[in-house]
Amino acid sequence: MKRERAPNFYRRVYAETKRIPRGKVTTYGTIARVLGSFRASRAVGYALMHTPMDENIPWQRVINARGTISIGGNADRPAVQKRLLVREGVHFDKSGTVDMKKYFWEP
DNA sequence: GGCTTGACGCTTA
DNA sequence: GTAAGCGCCAAGC
Numbered sequence: 602m603k604r605e606r607a608p609n610f611y612r613r614v615y616a617e618t619k620r621i622p623r624g625k626v627t628t629y630g631t632i633a634r635v636l637g638s639f640r641a642s643r644a645v646g647y648a649l650m651h652t653p654m655d656e657n658i659p660w661q662r663v664i665n666a667r668g669t670i671s672i673g674g675n676a677d678r679p680a681v682q683k684r685l686l687v688r689e690g691v692h693f694d695k696s697g698t699v700d701m702k703k704y705f706w707e708p
Numbered sequence: 709g710g711c712t713t714g715a716c717g718c719t720t721a
Numbered sequence: 722g723t724a725a726g727c728g729c730c731a732a733g734c
Contacts, residue, residue: 610731629716633730640729642716647731650715663715671715678715 610636614648617708621662624690625706626699628666635708646671661685668701 613636621627629649633641645663652660661682665671670679679697687693691704 630718633716638730640717641731642729643714644716644730644732646715647713648715651732660715665715666717 610644611648614645615652615656615658618658618660618663621659621706626662626664626686626691626704627706628664630666631707632663664699668699669697
């Protein structure tokens with residue numbers, strides 16, 4: 602998980618994620634585009650998956666293009682993520698979808 | 709060094 | 722409007 606030789610790509614993803622202001626959310630594609638590869642959405646997701654909690658990175662503000670939270674495996678993580686976003690002022694739809702039109706943030 | 713998997717995105721049916 | 726397939730980058734085996 603924690604690699605001393607953290608790839609530059611990871612650091613970029615973390616940096617962009619930390620740039621997200623409170624009450625705003627972004628998508629993997631946006632992060633990938635900022636990094637220089639719009640189609641690297643998968644790599645971005647993979648990087649966030651390895652997001653070290655030591656850095657206190659708001660990975661919860663990064664969601665997919667649909668505005669919904671994926672993961673699926675542990676239902677605890679998305680639950681906490683949704684809770685954090687709602688606590689920050691992000692409104693969630695009853696289906697668990699975020700209104701990207703209002704909360705979508707891009708650099 | 710090559711193949712497969714993975715928090716996705718976009719296009720086509 | 723919903724469903725399925727292809728493509729991208731990066732890491733793991």
